[in-house]
Amino acid sequence: MKKRTLLLCTVPTVFSILFIIFYPLFSIILPTLSHNYEFRGYIDFINNGYDINIILRTLLISFITTLITLMLGFPISLWIARRKTSIKKLLMLLVLFPMLTNAVVRNFSWIIILGKNGLINKLLMDFHVIDHPLNLLYTNFSIIIGLIYLFLPIMIISLVGIIGELNFEIEDAAYILGANRFKTLFKVIIPQLSTGILTGCVLVFAGSMTAYTTPEILGGNQHLVLSTLIYQQATTLGNWNNATIISAILIFLSIVSTTLMKLIMNQIDRRKTA
Numbered sequence: 001m002k003k004r005t006l007l008l009c010t011v012p013t014v015f016s017i018l019f020i021i022f023y024p025l026f027s028i029i030l031p032t033l034s035h036n037y038e039f040r041g042y043i044d045f046i047n048n049g050y051d052i053n054i055i056l057r058t059l060l061i062s063f064i065t066t067l068i069t070l071m072l073g074f075p076i077s078l079w080i081a082r083r084k085t086s087i088k089k090l091l092m093l094l095v096l097f098p099m100l101t102n103a104v105v106r107n108f109s110w111i112i113i114l115g116k117n118g119l120i121n122k123l124l125m126d127f128h129v130i131d132h133p134l135n136l137l138y139t140n141f142s143i144i145i146g147l148i149y150l151f152l153p154i155m156i157i158s159l160v161g162i163i164g165e166l167n168f169e170i171e172d173a174a175y176i177l178g179a180n181r182f183k184t185l186f187k188v189i190i191p192q193l194s195t196g197i198l199t200g201c202v203l204v205f206a207g208s209m210t211a212y213t214t215p216e217i218l219g220g221n222q223h224l225v226l227s228t229l230i231y232q233q234a235t236t237l238g239n240w241n242n243a244t245i246i247s248a249i250l251i252f253l254s255i256v257s258t259t260l261m262k263l264i265m266n267q268i269d270r271r272k273t274a
Contacts, residue, residue, distance in 0.1 A: 029248050032241060041245045051229075051246075058225040059253065061140060061215075062208035065147040069204050070197065072148070073155035080156070081163035092160065095153050107146055107217040114142050114218075138220035146214040151207055155200040162196030198265040202258045209254050226250045 032041050045051050080091045113119045116133035124130045174184045212227040234243035
């Protein structure tokens with residue numbers, strides 16, 4: 001009886017969540033379909049080479065951002081998690097501090113750093129590494145730098161919590177049995193952290209795929225991604241049908257990408273498939 005009561009209590013919540021999440025999606029996507037449910041708008045979008053390049057650019061930027069964020073965040077998180085509690089709290093406060101600043105302000109700070117008269121170009125020219133300023137701003141490179149800075153704290157937060165639950169005795173046992181640091185890292189530590197790594201990668205990848213402010217400010221009109229293309233179609237061109245089609249494709253790509261990442265992490269953590 002108690003289980004039935006609990007199940008009945010969850011029904012309104014589940015129904016509300018499904019209504020809030022899926023009803024707006026269906027109400028947006030359905031008008032993009034023809035009366036015969038021919039995906040003509042989607043087919044035209046995929047057959048357009050310009051739009052395909054934007055999709056590939058979005059995926060590539062998101063993948064590179066996630067990979068670099070993981071490579072930077074993993075050792076930092078491992079180091080923070082092994083500090084004393086008081087020091088760990090201070091370090092986590094420093095990690096979270098940039099998130100207290102508005103994303104627009106942080107992106108404009110990168111304009112000052114990456115611009116032709118910015119800090120990086122001035123340093124390189126002062127040390128006679130280059131003769132002319134580099135075009136660092138309004139490129140894929142500047143978008144990736146901005147996204148890494150934006151999502152690195154999220155990756156660190158996702159990893160620090162799970163690393164705190166890491167069983168260090170297993171790591172010591174691996175060393176005793178003759179495993180070197182490289183094997184211990186990939187055979188012992190990373191499989192135990194697969195949940196945290198997957199969470200961080202999904203959050204960073206999905207955030208990079210759908211980010212608008214950073215690509216708009218640091219990428220400009222020459223390096224559009226799907227989010228900025230949606231804005232362009234909806235507000236500049238007033239083509240809401242195309243904007244909706246692009247939004248649906250963006251959602252589909254995000255779901256497929258996160259599912260693939262989950263499958264890869266399950267292969268790394270063989271305990272789940274054993």
